[in-house]
Amino acid sequence: MITTALRTNVRVRAVMAIAMAASVLAIAPPAWANHPVFVEGNCFGPGMGDTATGLRQSPVTPGTCGDYDGDGSIGMAEDNDGDNNFGTINAALTAVAQNGRVTIVANGTYGEVVTLNPVERGNVTLEAAPGVSANIDAVVQGDPGSTDRQQRPGIIVDGCRRCRVTVRNVITRNWTDGVQVRGFSHLHLDQVISENNLNYGIRVKNRAKVSISNSQVNASGFRKNTAGAGEPNPGIGVEFEDYSRGSIVHSSITGSARAGINVESQAWRMPLELEDVQLFDNNPNFTQRRARG
Numbered sequence: 219m220i221t222t223a224l225r226t227n228v229r230v231r232a233v234m235a236i237a238m239a240a241s242v243l244a245i246a247p248p249a250w251a252n253h254p255v256f257v258e259g260n261c262f263g264p265g266m267g268d269t270a271t272g273l274r275q276s277p278v279t280p281g282t283c284g285d286y287d288g289d290g291s292i293g294m295a296e297d298n299d300g301d302n303n304f305g306t307i308n309a310a311l312t313a314v315a316q317n318g319r320v321t322i323v324a325n326g327t328y329g330e331v332v333t334l335n336p337v338e339r340g341n342v343t344l345e346a347a348p349g350v351s352a353n354i355d356a357v358v359q360g361d362p363g364s365t366d367r368q369q370r371p372g373i374i375v376d377g378c379r380r381c382r383v384t385v386r387n388v389i390t391r392n393w394t395d396g397v398q399v400r401g402f403s404h405l406h407l408d409q410v411i412s413e414n415n416l417n418y419g420i421r422v423k424n425r426a427k428v429s430i431s432n433s434q435v436n437a438s439g440f441r442k443n444t445a446g447a448g449e450p451n452p453g454i455g456v457e458f459e460d461y462s463r464g465s466i467v468h469s470s471i472t473g474s475a476r477a478g479i480n481v482e483s484q485a486w487r488m489p490l491e492l493e494d495v496q497l498f499d500n501n502p503n504f505t506q507r508r509a510r511g
């Protein structure tokens with residue numbers, strides 16, 4: 219038989235347990251966002267030539283057209299169904315709060331200005347899985363946003379002193395700048411293809427530090443659309459400006475309208491290291507101006 223004292227003791231313990239649980243809930247840290255998420259692919263509509271339609275919208279036959287999780291949704295419909303698969307790159311970056319790994323897992327074309335702007339020691343990686351073609355492209359057939367996007371950079375990296383950004387195995391094309399790096403960003407570009415961007419393939423500004431490996435920057439300054447050939451301003455492959463610094467290894471910079479690499483630095487010391495870099499058919503291959511600011 220349970221005594222009154224024992225019953226009281228059990229009640230007290232139960233109340234304490236509930237209080238402790240509530241306390242744990244109250245002080246539990248927010249879910250850390252440094253988890254991985256996936257971005258699904260997409261495909262173009264049926265037809266050929268003038269009858270071809272643009273990017274397909276949901277629903278699609280489950281498991282086709284880049285529908286990685288087989289739910290029949292792609293694109294923005296996939297962004298909003300509450301799982302860890304997304305249809306657009308920026309929705310995935312938002313989901314990890316610019317602090318996590320975003321992997322593109324199926325072939326796709328992404329008509330979106332991709333912004334990577336971690337804060338407060340955030341670390342973010344955007345990459346396509348090996349063998350996946352992830353084309354971040356200003357021009358998407360049939361999409362009226364194509365005109366506006368061609369006036370913007372494709373990938374903007376605007377990080378912080380103690381943040382790190384990695385971009386791997388993606389294509390960026392038809393923008394003003396294929397990749398624009400600002401502020402105090404620390405960025406590693408690996409296996410990135412920047413092609414047919416009008417003003418710069420890769421433009422590094424301010425005090426950013428950028429390492430580039432196994433990448434190709436080609437045909438900067440050469441972009442032609444329905445309005446005709448674009449006028450490059452200036453049409454440089456890779457530029458380092460201000461107090462930025464860089465290292466480029468095992469990469470190719472070719473076919474630029476103007477310089478392949480231009481260093482337009484206010485830093486007194488040479489801010490660039492090169493190793494095994496192919497510079498060919500640029501105009502010229504390398505220029506440098508040190509302006510003391």
Ligand SMILES: [Ca+2]
Nearest residue numbers: 285287289291
């Ligand atoms: Ca899906």
Ligand SMILES: [Ca+2]
Nearest residue numbers: 296299301303
């Ligand atoms: Ca989803």
